[in-house]
Amino acid sequence: MSYTIQPIGIVRSELSSLEAAPRQGDEGAPEAWLDLTAQVAQGLAGVLPGDELIVLTWFHLARRDVLQVHPRGRLDAPLTGVFATRSPDRPNPVGLHRVSVLEVSGQRLRVAPLEAVDGTPIVDIKPVLGPVEER
C-alpha cells in the first residue's frame, strides 16, 4: 500500500538553500509565507494572527534511503536511527515545524520561525493543542 500526497501549498522564504537553513526553527530561522493553493483556501477559515500552528512539510531535497545518521551532522556522534532524530533524511521526509501566525492575507499565511527552504511543499497545517512548546 502507498498513499499520495498532493501538496496544499508551498513555502516562500528568503532561505534559498539547505546550507543557509538552520537545523531548527528556533535556531535563527526567518519568517516565511505559506502560499496555499486556491483549491484548499477554504480550509484556512478560522486561522488568525497570533495562532500557534504545526506545519507539516515535505522535505523534497531529502534522501529517503537513509536509516541512520550522525545527529546534527556531527561525525563524532554515534550513528543513530533516523526515528530517534529530526534528520530530514528519512523514509517519508515529512518536516514538522511549530510556527506563530503573523498575518493572514487571503490564501497566504505569514509565519515565523520556519527553517524550511524556499519552494518546500506544504503537506498540512494543524493548530497546536494545549499549552505547548513543540517545535
Added chain:
Amino acid sequence: MSYTIQPIGIVRSELSSLEAAPRQGDEGAPEAWLDLTAQVAQGLAGVLPGDELIVLTWFHLARRDVLQVHPRGRLDAPLTGVFATRSPDRPNPVGLHRVSVLEVSGQRLRVAPLEAVDGTPIVDIKPVLGPVEER
C-alpha cells in the same frame, strides 16, 4: 507535483473502529503497538523506553475532499477550516500523536496513549524536542 508515502509500519490497537476511538490521545486512548517493517527497523536505533515521540500516521479512513468541519462534530459549532482543527478529514490526512514509549521489542514499539485505530498506517516517528506538551 505529488509525493508517495510508503508506510513504515502499522498501528496494532484494541481500537477496532472509529466509533470506539477517542478524538485525542489524552481523552482515554489506550496503549498500542507500532509494528515497523523490517526494511526500516534500523531506523529505531536509539529509541528507548521512556522516550517521548511524535508519531505521524495516515488516516486511511478519512475523507480528503472536506475543507470545513464543525469542530469535534458539534453541529452547534460554526463551520471551521480544517487547518484550524484536528479533524482527520483534510486534504492530506496525516495524524499527529504524541506518545510515550513503554517498551521496545525488536522492530515493535509499545506506546501510549494512541487514539488511532487498528490497521492505521504509520508515516514517520520523531523525537519530541525540548520541554513540551504537544499532543
